[in-house]
């Protein structure tokens with residue numbers, strides 16, 4: 001729901017790489033048999049001038065995915081192949097019962113075409129994967145077998161086991177993310193455990209290491225989250241949700257007050273709870289599928305229903321401040337030299353700045369309700 005600042009890794013990048021590169025180097029072996037895999041990075045991406053390719057590993061570990069692909073376009077074949085496998089449950093779980101063969105074919109072909117790449121093309125040409133759900137499943141499993149061969153090899157030198165508990169805590173603390181980006185309800189702040197800073201956040205792979213093994217240690221694959229959201233996310237793997245380093249709900253989805261049959265004028269000024277709280281999607285916005293999945297997977301509508309009291313409080317304050325009280329306050333604030341955001345913080349407990357949404361729980365809700 002909240003867009004995570006993508007500069008957050010800059011402080012730790014250097015040490016992080018130094019630490020892990022030693023471990024990767026120790027474990028890496030140039031495996032001749034791996035050269036025979038059907039999926040392989042233009043054969044010797046990892047190996048350059050008789051050395052482990054440090055720049056490639058640096059890119060994989062520290063750079064955002066779009067920069068990785070720009071620098072090493074071959075990596076895009078890997079990403080697309082992994083995504084094809086990872087999201088394939090969205091097709092296998094579809095109910096094809098009342099569809100014509102043409103409809104089924106169109107759905108499968110349009111899914112596969114999103115992830116089409118040079119690695120899977122030979123398999124695509126060999127199989128009529130679009131003929132039925134069964135054919136599609138067979139196609140995915142053929143690809144998965146090839147992918148797993150490569151991933152097995154990768155996991156022998158790029159492995160999440162290299163990150164121990166201390167390092168994980170340190171990483172999370174340095175991320176300086178104080179509220180879960182998926183629900184914007186739970187604090188994920190550090191605490192002092194006998195002189196050692198620990199964190200209440202879970203660190204999870206946005207792209208699971210079982211499929212996207214190459215990114216097991218990639219900083220941009222780590223999303224700090226509250227334990228509830230993290231466990232929901234894990235249970236529903238294969239759901240396409242917003243990638244927090246690229247997108248938040250921002251202007252594409254907003255909390256919104258919806259009038260129902262019991263509503264009256266007082267419902268709009270926080271005098272009663274006779275309204276519904278909804279999340280409205282804007283059609284011109286992209287990412288509608290991902291946003292809907294975020295709402296469903298993290299039970300956002302149900303969870304936020306309990307915050308109607310908070311919405312009432314905001315509406316009431318907004319109404320009161322808009323009238324008599326505000327003038328007196330403005331005079332007071334002038335004397336105190338506060339800017340607009342500090343005034344908001346004083347009035348609503350929230351700066352109402354888009355870049356601050358990840359700092360306090362329910363700030364996206366407050367932002368949407370008060371800006372409406």
Ligand SMILES: [Zn+2]
Nearest residue numbers: 180183226229
């Ligand atoms: Zn959460």
